[in-house]
Amino acid sequence: MLQLDLKLCGECGGCVAVCPQGALELYSHGLLIKSDRCNLCENCIVFCPVGALGINTVQAKNSSLGKDKY
Amino acid sequence: MDEKFDCIVVGAGPAGSMAARILAENGVEVLLLEKHPEIGVPVSCAEAISCTGLSQFVTPNPEWISSFIHHVLLVSPSGKKFLLHHPDAGFVLNRKLFEKKMAEEASFKGARLKVNSCAVGLLDGKPDGFHGVAVLEDGKKKEYGAEVIIGADGVESWVARWAGMDSTLPLGQIESCAQYLVGEVEVEPDRLEFYLGQSVAPGGYAWVFPKSDNTANVGLAVTPDRTSKKAKEYLDRFVKERFPHFKVIETHMGGVPCFDRKISLVHQNVLLAGDAGRLVDSLSGAGISNALRSGKIAGEVASQYMKKGNRSSSYLRRYGEQFLEEKGRELRFYSYCRAIYLKMTDQDLDDAVSFLRDYFGNRTVTSIQPISLVKTILQSNRHLLRLLRHLVW
Numbered sequence: 509m510l511q512l513d514l515k516l517c518g519e520c521g522g523c524v525a526v527c528p529q530g531a532l533e534l535y536s537h538g539l540l541i542k543s544d545r546c547n548l549c550e551n552c553i554v555f556c557p558v559g560a561l562g563i564n565t566v567q568a569k570n571s572s573l574g575k576d577k578y
Numbered sequence: 579m580d581e582k583f584d585c586i587v588v589g590a591g592p593a594g595s596m597a598a599r600i601l602a603e604n605g606v607e608v609l610l611l612e613k614h615p616e617i618g619v620p621v622s623c624a625e626a627i628s629c630t631g632l633s634q635f636v637t638p639n640p641e642w643i644s645s646f647i648h649h650v651l652l653v654s655p656s657g658k659k660f661l662l663h664h665p666d667a668g669f670v671l672n673r674k675l676f677e678k679k680m681a682e683e684a685s686f687k688g689a690r691l692k693v694n695s696c697a698v699g700l701l702d703g704k705p706d707g708f709h710g711v712a713v714l715e716d717g718k719k720k721e722y723g724a725e726v727i728i729g730a731d732g733v734e735s736w737v738a739r740w741a742g743m744d745s746t747l748p749l750g751q752i753e754s755c756a757q758y759l760v761g762e763v764e765v766e767p768d769r770l771e772f773y774l775g776q777s778v779a780p781g782g783y784a785w786v787f788p789k790s791d792n793t794a795n796v797g798l799a800v801t802p803d804r805t806s807k808k809a810k811e812y813l814d815r816f817v818k819e820r821f822p823h824f825k826v827i828e829t830h831m832g833g834v835p836c837f838d839r840k841i842s843l844v845h846q847n848v849l850l851a852g853d854a855g856r857l858v859d860s861l862s863g864a865g866i867s868n869a870l871r872s873g874k875i876a877g878e879v880a881s882q883y884m885k886k887g888n889r890s891s892s893y894l895r896r897y898g899e900q901f902l903e904e905k906g907r908e909l910r911f912y913s914y915c916r917a918i919y920l921k922m923t924d925q926d927l928d929d930a931v932s933f934l935r936d937y938f939g940n941r942t943v944t945s946i947q948p949i950s951l952v953k954t955i956l957q958s959n960r961h962l963l964r965l966l967r968h969l970v971w
Contacts, residue, residue, distance in 0.1 A: 520622045522754060522833020524734035525747045534734055535714070536613045536696045554749055555802045557756040557809035557831045 509564045510546050510553075512539055516560035523552035523561060579710065582723035583609045583690070584884050586711050587730055588697045588737050590617050593852030593869035593876075594730030595680035596635065600877025602687035606884050609722055610681065610689045611713060613696035617681045618674035622732075622832035623866070624757060624795050626770060626787050628668040631867030635874060642675040644789040648768040654931035655775030655924035662934075663942040667770070670787045670795070671866075695720075700727065700740040700848070706891050707847030708741070726880045726894065728849045730873060733833045735854035741845045747856075749803040751836045753782050753863055756809040757797025759789065759828040763821045767791040773798075773816070774927045780804045781920055782863075784816045793827065796820065799834060799863055801920065836860040836916060837909040843872075843898035846891050851876045857901070859909065860916040861952075868905060875901050908949065915952055918962065926961055933958045 510531070517539055524532045524539075531545035532552060553561045585601050587594045590612035598610040614620075625644070632638055647667040652660040685691040694716050701710040701721060710723040729737025733752070738745035771786035778784050781801025788794045796817050800809045809831075817824060835856040843855045851857070852869035859868070879897040883889065922930075933955060956962045 518622075518829065518831030519620055520755075520831040520833055521732055521734035522752060522831075524736070525745070525833055525835065526749060526752060528746045530739055532734075533736065534613075536615065536694055551749055555752060555754050555833065557754045557833075559808045559810070 509543055510541050510548065511562055511564040512541060513560045513562070514538065516558045518558065518560075520557070522555050522557070526551040526555045579723045580720045581609075582710075583607045584724065585609070585726045585728065585880050586611065586722055586724040587689075587728040588711065589613075589730035589732060589852075589854070590681045590684075590691065590693075591677060591730060591732060591852060591869065592680060592866055593854070593873035594728065595677065595684045596870050596873030597728050597730060597851055597877040597880070598684035598689040598691075599680070599687050600874055601881055602684060602689040604877075604881035604885065605688075606881050608684075608689045609724070610684055610691045611695045611697055611711070612681070612691070612693045615694040617693060618677035621673050621828070621830050622755075623673050623830070624755075624785055624787055624797055624863075625671045625673050625789075626668060626785075627671060627864070627866045629666040631864070632669060632671075632870075635867070635870040636680075638669060639679070642672045642679055643669045644672045645670045645767050647770055649766065649770070651769055651771045652931055652934065653771065653773045654928045655777065656928050658928055658931045658935070660931050660935040660938070662938060663940075664946065665942065665944060670770075670789060672789075697731065697737065700737070704847070725889070726847050726849065726883060728851055728873075728876050728880065729854045730851045730869075730876075731854050733835050733853045735850065737848060738845075738850055738854060741848040743842065743845050743848075743850075745841070745854075747833075747835055750801060751838065752802065753799040753834040753836070754802045754809045755782075755797060755799040755830075755832040755834055755863075756813045757795055757830040757832070758813065758817060758824075758826045759793065759830070760796050760817065760821065760824040761793045761827045762823060762825045763792060763794055765791065765794045773820075774931070775924050777924075778816060779809075779812055784812075786820065795830075796824075797830070804920075834858060834863040834865065837913050839906075839910055839913070843901060844891075844895045847894060849876045849880065849894060849897050857905070857909065860913040861919060862912070868909075871905065872901055875904075911949055911952075918956070922962070926959060929959055930955050930962075
């Protein structure tokens with residue numbers, strides 16, 4: 509799932525412009541990610557000048573850990 | 579519908595405030611929406627503008643000018659330098675103050691300004707367009723009616739998307755920018771500095787634009803699909819190399835769109851101005867002057883549309899036609915230049931800087947024709963001429 513690091517985001521709006529799905533919106537109070545629209549194309553991640561966006565891999569890691577266990 | 583206006587302008591940047599001011603001066607009921615609680619914040623701009631680019635639209639005012647520029651320094655990848663002397667090269671603005679003054683002026687002329695008011699959609703229901711804008715105003719949902727909607731909502735332009743225009747930017751058509759406002763540095767207060775090279779900023783350049791004799795905007799732009807590193811990583815390295823000592827006062831980021839000759843500036847009763855219309859010089863990334871021009875023309879055309887009762891949406895197309903008649907050739911030229919710039923090797927950039935140094939010597943230049951200058955540079959290098967032939971003009 510796409511995740512935003514609020515501490516890094518400068519609200520410049522470039523990620524919104526490169527998103528082909530319209531999954532990002534910049535409101536008065538910051539960036540909103542509409543995960544249901546996001547297809548993980550990673551354009552926004554590639555664009556972001558500071559690396560504020562990324563894919564959350566916690567879930568994936570957990571599941572692989574689970575596999576090791578059993 | 580909470581209230582009706584003749585025209586709604588989304589975004590109180592230079593393009594939006596200019597459009598709103600022109601509309602208000604022409605007696606048009608105009609609402610100017612700004613999503614941020616404060617105009618001019620956050621800054622997403624290096625703040626430099628040429629003298630002519632500013633003064634044809636706004637009288638320069640020392641109140642919102644940080645520095646007056648008389649010299650431009652170009653540094654090649656291997657460290658070759660070219661210094662251009664120009665008595666009226668341009669200005670570095672204080673964008674926060676400049677935008678506030680522009681919006682204040684629009685408001686003074688009669689535009690209704692609402693801050694902390696974020697447009698969240700266009701209202702359907704008109705056969706030939708949209709009949710207003712849905713707004714989140716201080717967190718409450720409101721609906722405002724309008725005959726004409728001007729999208730001056732910057733690079734992310736949701737107004738363009740809502741209107742059904744395909745405005746998604748490919749990664750090769752946007753520059754990813756990071757900038758620090760640094761303090762406690764030694765800079766020439768009247769000199770812009772540009773640094774070129776693949777290792778400095780792939781597909782872009784780095785800049786040092788003085789804000790005073792000890793503060794400066796230090797930033798850089800990279801083309802995101804040309805590097806796996808972030809603009810900020812390049813910036814951190816550049817700033818440490820350029821300044822032995824510095825203090826970061828503010829951090830700014832930005833996305834600079836490249837001009838797209840295929841983009842349409844008008845769709846039904848929606849007009850796009852400034853960065854929302856991709857009206858940027860793709861070589862330098864300069865956008866303030868085009869934003870002011872597009873805001874002015876959009877305001878004038880929309881005023882005429884309201885006045886004459888000439889309510890066919892084909893009338894509004896005059897905005898796009900007039901803007902492109904004035905600036906289309908130049909913007910197209912700069913996008914070709916960018917295509918060539920992206921193909922230039924560090925050796926080509928070194929040669930170009932050496933060529934400029936020989937061409938200008940130490941003389942002071944009083945006027946520059948950028949197009950003819952770029953043509954001269956291209957003609958000076960066989961490799962560049964070869965590149966040129968590969969591009970379709």
